[in-house]
Amino acid sequence: MPPRSAAKRQVNRLPPERRISDIMAAAKEVFVEKGYNDALITDIALRAGVVEGSIYRFFANKRELLVKVVEHWFEEMLRDDAEQFAAVRGSWNQIRFIVYTHLTSIHRDPALSRLMFQEIRPAPDYRGSHLFELNRAYTHRLVDVVKAGIAAGELRPEASPSLVRDLVFGCIEHRTWAFLRGEGNFDPAEMADAITNLVHHGLMLGSEPNSPMESVITRLEAAAARLEATTGIASAKTPSSFPR
Amino acid sequence: MPPRSAAKRQVNRLPPERRISDIMAAAKEVFVEKGYNDALITDIALRAGVVEGSIYRFFANKRELLVKVVEHWFEEMLRDDAEQFAAVRGSWNQIRFIVYTHLTSIHRDPALSRLMFQEIRPAPDYRGSHLFELNRAYTHRLVDVVKAGIAAGELRPEASPSLVRDLVFGCIEHRTWAFLRGEGNFDPAEMADAITNLVHHGLMLGSEPNSPMESVITRLEAAAARLEATTGIASAKTPSSFPR
Amino acid sequence: MPPRSAAKRQVNRLPPERRISDIMAAAKEVFVEKGYNDALITDIALRAGVVEGSIYRFFANKRELLVKVVEHWFEEMLRDDAEQFAAVRGSWNQIRFIVYTHLTSIHRDPALSRLMFQEIRPAPDYRGSHLFELNRAYTHRLVDVVKAGIAAGELRPEASPSLVRDLVFGCIEHRTWAFLRGEGNFDPAEMADAITNLVHHGLMLGSEPNSPMESVITRLEAAAARLEATTGIASAKTPSSFPR
Amino acid sequence: MPPRSAAKRQVNRLPPERRISDIMAAAKEVFVEKGYNDALITDIALRAGVVEGSIYRFFANKRELLVKVVEHWFEEMLRDDAEQFAAVRGSWNQIRFIVYTHLTSIHRDPALSRLMFQEIRPAPDYRGSHLFELNRAYTHRLVDVVKAGIAAGELRPEASPSLVRDLVFGCIEHRTWAFLRGEGNFDPAEMADAITNLVHHGLMLGSEPNSPMESVITRLEAAAARLEATTGIASAKTPSSFPR
DNA sequence: GATGAATGAGGATTCATTCAT
DNA sequence: AATGAATGAATCCTCATTCAT
DSSP states (O other): OOOOOOSOOOOOOOOHHHHHHHHHHHHHHHHHHHHHHHOOHHHHHHHHTSOHHHHHHHOSSHHHHHHHHHHHHHHHHHHHHHHHHHHOOSHHHHHHHHHHHHHHHHHHOHHHHHIIIIIITTSTTOTTSHHHHHHHHHHHHHHHHHHHHHHTTSBOTTSOHHHHHHHHHHHHHHHHHHHHTTOOOOOHHHHHHHHHHHHHHHHBOTTOTTSOHHHHHHHHHHHHHHHHHHHTSOOOSOOSOOOO | OOOOOSSOOOOOOOOHHHHHHHHHHHHHHHHHHHHHHHOOHHHHHHHHTSOHHHHHHHOSSHHHHHHHHHHHHHHHHHHHHHHHHHTOOSHHHHHHHHHHHHHHHHHHOHHHHHIIIIIITTSTTOTTSHHHHHHHHHHHHHHHHHHHHHHTTSBOTTSOHHHHHHHHHHHHHHHHHHHHTTOOOOOHHHHHHHHHHHHHHHHBSOSSTTOHHHHHHHHHHHHHHHHHHHHTOSOOSOOSSOOO | OOOOOOSOOOOOOOOHHHHHHHHHHHHHHHHHHHHHHHOOHHHHHHHHTSOHHHHHHHOSSHHHHHHHHHHHHHHHHHHHHHHHHHHOOSHHHHHHHHHHHHHHHHHHOHHHHHIIIIIITTSTTOTTSHHHHHHHHHHHHHHHHHHHHHHTTSBOTTSOHHHHHHHHHHHHHHHHHHHHTTOOOOOHHHHHHHHHHHHHHHHBSOBOTTOHHHHHHHHHHHHHHHHHHHHOOOOOOOOSOOOO | OOOOOSSOOOOOOOOHHHHHHHHHHHHHHHHHHHHHHHOOHHHHHHHHTSOHHHHHHHOSSHHHHHHHHHHHHHHHHHHHHHHHHHTOOSHHHHHHHHHHHHHHHHHHOHHHHHIIIIIITTSTTOTTSHHHHHHHHHHHHHHHHHHHHHHTTSBOTTSOHHHHHHHHHHHHHHHHHHHHTTOOOOOHHHHHHHHHHHHHHHHBSOOBSOOOHHHHHHHHHHHHHHHHHHTTSSOOOOSSSSOO
16 A cells, blocks of 8 residues: 655665664664563664664564674674783683673673573574574683693693583673672672682692692782782782783 | 354362462463463463463462462472482582482473573562572572581682582573573483582692692682681672682 | 553443454445455444454454455355245246346445455465355355256256356356446346346257247247337336246 | 665666566566565566666556556457457357467466456456456457357347357356466366357257247246236336347 | 453554655 | 665554453
């Protein structure tokens, strides 16, 4: 049926990339504010300065829009982390980096994290999706760290790297659920240290004589730092050279 | 929907407890088969042999019905485990028991587990709910085990018991997501062993008793902890060498 | 999502049969006025004095509602005709009855006839539908008449009864399309006579060129025609003993 | 819908005739495959190698495009038949030719035939359209044949040629509906023979001598009734047994 | 206490058509 | 003349919840 609009149409032509990014920005806002179910396409269109139909030129449906928004967020995160991570040396520091950045992204974007955990990941089509691959790459860095650590004789060879990955990411999620529900707050740096230490310690080739000096030193430094802190000197949250 | 069958539903006056359990059994079935959103009250009523209105005599709304169903499942699980658990001795065995029973319940009731993880836990009213308390008790057993292990000098004193709890339960969830999505299978016993070993080993006091450095560090750490505790400066959540 | 109506609901409880007939009456009206595509469920609900949702308690969708409305109309027609038809004797009269009643129903309910011809019959699920069976019974009366006529030695044995059926019903449709489009009018009785005569004559056994009776009849008929034309009296619908 | 491919459509300046025929060819394909409602302008444009806007340079709207496509098909059919038909002699052969070619075109292009029957013919603007005229010419050949047959003393003079036309074309449509719905198949030659024989025999002057008395009596009675009516006794509209 | 018909707000999605470029 | 992004009206259907009987 032809539209019966009386008023002349106002067509505002923009380059597609711009339109797409406008729509995605608006969608991100609305999804973050309302969650997936309560987000209205009308609202998104309104904020993006387009008509509802225009959204469907670029996105097959509301769900695809959600996926694209989360993908975008994820890719940006990966891009930002990638070079920094490349510069980190030592298994403790690397694990700490991964844990810390993950915690930070949860802390910065709790709503998006929830969408990922609650809406995207449980879906039956998740495996096979681009996000699945992105996430795989994201978490696989930890697997590589553990593998390298084992190869270097630094970490216990019987530790399954993939199990360690689940340990770490699972722990993070479990520990942040209250925050994701909007209850209280947490300090990413502090929590990162705690998790990293616990995990790293557990993985180390048991303080054996042949334990690498580095980690011993690290722990000594940590202990010293706390002593110092107790003495009142300064807040030394991160005794390592770890970038934040 | 076609006009309902002419045959009237029977007016069965039953004791309320029976009604409630019928409804909950039907609801459990439907929630398991369809998930929360796609479960229809009509369907539940039909299977329970009551009419929709009767459900609302006993449950305020669909959500409460879900919560009650999951609660019931959870309580049953707890009851079953409780006595068995009481008989387990040794931290490894206790951790292993907790991990194994959790994995088993996921393996047996993946749909209910999903409802718990996806629908119940993320809700803003979760904290404060009965299920939150039940779950707290459920997971707290692990906290107690760790605490006891530390007290017994068996486990590392600087390990935060609550962090260990998150480590374990988070790991389990992460590792079973694919299964919960319906992809593949897993062996609870095998996975329980792997997780327990990894965690327990990491928690044990100085794998190598005769490592000189280790004991040095440990003593340093312990000293620092005591110093901190004594000075009582800040809220010392973690009296261990874990920096905040 | 629960309804957020502020105002109290007004529930108007009626026996289901009444509701259904109300809805079907309203639907019939709207379908007749607007055609299938332009008919709005909202409009139907409004006229039936119910809410849109109530329609969906009894009819799966708009299409089923259409089908039910047409079915009802058709069944009524069949019922009305059935006993009258049983009383008609002679193949000419029987064919004439069938043709006349069909033309009458088209004349009385052109919009419903269109729905049947345009919307229902071309649908891929038509065969196998109840309407298909009804229509089959409806048109099959003609097949039976022809078969009986052949058996009685009255009609030509080589005429395929089913072909005669298509001849008659096809002819009627073709001849009434202009009327169905809203162009002009037609006189069912007159058209029924014409079609019946043409078909019946073509089917009859006998009437060789050299048949004396034949020429007698033909001449009688011609004479009558001339007389009629001369007197120019008036429209006389059915000169036969045909019940109307 | 996913964002369109980056590759721009080529700007091909083509002679308008070529553009039009490309568009019509594409439209024919799509209409045939999907039917009118489900045919998308976008799809047609894509297959024609133009953009949507270009279609609207040549066709006022989707409906006009449909009409033009069917017109084109119809004109081609007429052109092909015309010369062949001119060579056919004898009323049986001519009727058979018309029936056969009509059946053949339905058999060859069922989808286009459906569009004609379902979409075009029932429309209120059909009368007055070019297609109406084309179809009139198409079916009028049969009228001419009948008229010529009557004039030649070969066919019964009281048969209304236009009624015969409706008889034939209506019969064909009725008999092919199942095929048009995609159910089963038919043999045009065989069906053409059956229809032609039935109709032609019925139209021929004079039949057998062994006509049963009953029908003779029936017709005598009818003639008498009309005579009586003419004499003023009752209303008598039908002068011959075939009014008009 | 049980019944179950009735409520009614809600929202994603489609696609022919337009018109600025 | 060609492009194709943008328009925007329009509507079917769902289903938790209520409440007259």
